[in-house]
Amino acid sequence: MRLIDCIREEMKTVGYDWYFTKDSDPHMSEYVNDYYKFRSTISGFTGSNGTLAIGIDKAYLFTDGRYFIQAEKELEGSGIELMKLSTPGYPTIKEFIGKLIKEGLTVACPSEIFSYKEILDYGFNALDNDNSIFLDAYFRFNGEDYPKAKIDDSVEFLSDELMGESTEKKIEKIRKYLIDNEIFYYMSASLDSNMWLLNIRGNAIKYNPMAFSFVIVTPRDVSLFIYDNEGKNRDLIASKDTRIHLSSGFEETSSLFRNQKINCFLYNNFERFLANLPGSRRACFAFDKMPAKFAKILEGKNYQLINSDCNVSRLQAIKNDVEINNLREAYRKDNKVVCEFQNWVKTNDVTSMNEYELMKRLDSMRLYNSDCRDLSFDTISASGPNAAMMHYESKENDCSMILNDNLYLFDSGGQWIGGTTDITRTVAIGTPTYEMKHDYTRVARGVLALMNAVFIEGCSGLNLDVLAREPMWEEGDDYKCGTGHGVGYMLSVHEGPHAIRWMQKPVGREAILRPGMLVSDEPGIYKEGKYGIRIENILLVREKCETPDGRFLCFECLTYVPLDENLLLRDEMSDREIMWLDHYQNECNSINCQL
CATH class of the missing domain: 3.40.350.10 (Creatinase/prolidase N-terminal domain)
Incomplete structure (x- = not known):
């Protein structure tokens, strides 16, 4: 008997037809203490976003486009079916629950890890106030209590x-x-x-x-x-x-x-x-x-x-002058580390190494500086097809060798005294194909277009997303996630309320972009079975000018790590894009990054 079967037995004892759970805590944190990884423990799916729906005979995992490939791999053989959110042919969680309740079924969730908004929106008609379904099922399955939380109270x-x-x-x-x-x-x-x-x-x-x-x-x-x-x-x-x-x-x-x-x-x-x-x-x-x-x-x-x-x-997202100055210094230090790592990868034969070894090298380089107190998330170190999984995790005993004549993607960041950093680069290992170069150039065009945007005050990320996404849309490609997220100040690497995305929230107003906000600029192309490409810079919203027509804003780029010239097809870029590219690469040189 599996843990999910024990949960079903507990559901029967209290009369639940469906039980929903996820990895979450009493603070609705995106990333959680290990104690609160309930969905991961039951399903084996380890992505940061996913809701598990358990019925008496069936089970489904709802997640977003960042995790489709990963979820299919991790759910294989589990009997849990993947529900692809924001994808034609698949219901939303609200639609799925609504149908169940119309059928007269009892649909429950643990009330300590589901938000009040979710209860109101989804319409759960039963609440498990003590998470007893999971805890009792765990005891039934393992013969011992679920391990107590180990929480640092510093x-x-x-x-x-x-x-x-x-x-x-x-x-x-x-x-x-x-x-x-x-x-x-x-x-x-x-x-x-x-x-x-x-x-x-x-x-x-x-x-x-x-x-x-x-x-x-x-x-x-x-x-x-x-x-x-x-x-x-x-x-x-x-x-x-x-x-x-x-x-x-x-x-x-x-x-x-x-x-x-x-x-x-x-x-x-x-x-x-x-x-x-x-x-x-x-x-x-x-x-x-x-x-x-x-x-x-x-x-x-x-x-x-x-x-x-x-x-x-909103107040938290708008960094003050002290925070902005500290952030610039934190990114200057972080840029130096990533430049050194990227140069090392490009000037050494890394095909004798694996993804985990490169990840550990980058992590140790960043943490060598005492001003970097920790990483800001698990470093993504992905070669070839693994990079098509947006949030791929390389493990010591479960990773791939670095492939020759392919692409290597690394996404990393640090918790510095004075700022939280986040950066992604993709580089060629060996000789890239034309397809790789063409796709990389499209992503670079998107990054540069958003980075150099000028926009009137009052715009939200909805107004700007197309600038980064257009080179992909031109050829019928799309990355199944937003283009940009806010970044905290010595806090979480993901911060709201603002974002850059094309899809509007079902309810509520989109947060407008205001001077002092940080936002990532990270379009990508992900080809299952081949490779993934992502380039990510962090941008600071600044005032550009004020005219009789209004107040105009722009971005100040905090990330200066050069793009891979071996992957850029300049003849597929406009004169304006080449001007933006040359300016960016020259700025990278000015902080002692070798192209």
Whole structure:
């Protein structure tokens, strides 16, 4: 009997016809602590995005275009069928659940790892408040309890010198929003928002410097609920940078927050705190970031719930002058590392090495600099066909040799003091074919077009996406993901609310691009069984000029690592594109990168 069969047995005992689960935590984090990898444990699919639907007789895995190839490989033989999101012929999760409920079936999910927004949108008619289906099934399957969470409870306090704005001033902005909109409570389960607001960082999630926490702000006080396990799993090393202070434990953390007039409570008291709040108030939080379990408590107390994060995500995304200057320096250091690695790959015979070995070399080069405290995600090191899987992971005992006369793609980043970095390059190993060169040139044209865009204030990523995607669309190709994502400041490598994509969100307004926002520029071409190509630069939105017709914006590129001239077909580029290319390559030379 498999674990999924044990889950089905547990479903039968409580009367569930379908049970949905995923890799998620009580903060709706994109990347999660190992404890919360429920979907991965059941299905074997390890991508960062995917929802598993388990029926009594069937099972489906819903995921997006970044993971289609990977999912087909990892689900093989599992009996779980792949549902390709945003693909003709496949239902959305909402459509799938809606059909089940119309048939009179009971459809459940664990309420602690599904957001309030998902409950409202999808219409689940049963909630598993304690994740008991999974936990009991795991015990039935293994004969022992699911391993307890191992969470690092470290908390670092970052100085105003490093952050550019005090916690006090940030809280003032939230309180003004509350008062202006006659709301009493702002509540946040979003870890990156909590880190930004309180000018702290943690180590609870691999590569994501965040501390498990909840925050409540009222016009009168601030309450923080912070994770503490008495340092049992703490392994964060104190920084030598005087702008970063590592707390010795909960007692010191509480004391430092009390000095800022912030009440500090234990993480596990949050649910009880909500249950004891007075009834019939107005509270706001981001519906897509708050677990349904906690929102339901407030519903039961007759609260008016408002879907708003008090503009925190927008304020967080707009980097201040101090952050921008620190980011430029972080990218300067990161660019140097990646230039050195790329030059090494191109000037040495790497066909005797495998993907994992090259990945470890790049990681060690980046981490050799003490200002780089960690990676920002697992480095993608992919040769030939493996690069067609957008988020491919090479493992020591499961990877390929570097193929000659093919392409090698590496996507990597670091958590530097002063910024989070992200960059992708694709290089030729040996002699590339015309098809490879042609496709690489199309991707490069897309990168350059977006990087050099000038646009009127008020545009969102929807207005700009076609600039990067057009060279692919011209020949009937498309990459099944967005073109660009926001990037955090010493936080998650993926940050909202803005993005560059062509497909509009089903509900809500697209976030407009504002000066100070970071966004990636990463079109690609992915040919299953052949190769993958992606080029990624990070761009900073800046003001260009103001005329009687409006205020115009542009991008400042932070990434300066040269494109591979061996893969560029200049005769397939316009004069304007060649001008952009020459300017970029020359800028790379000016920071001592050899072409």
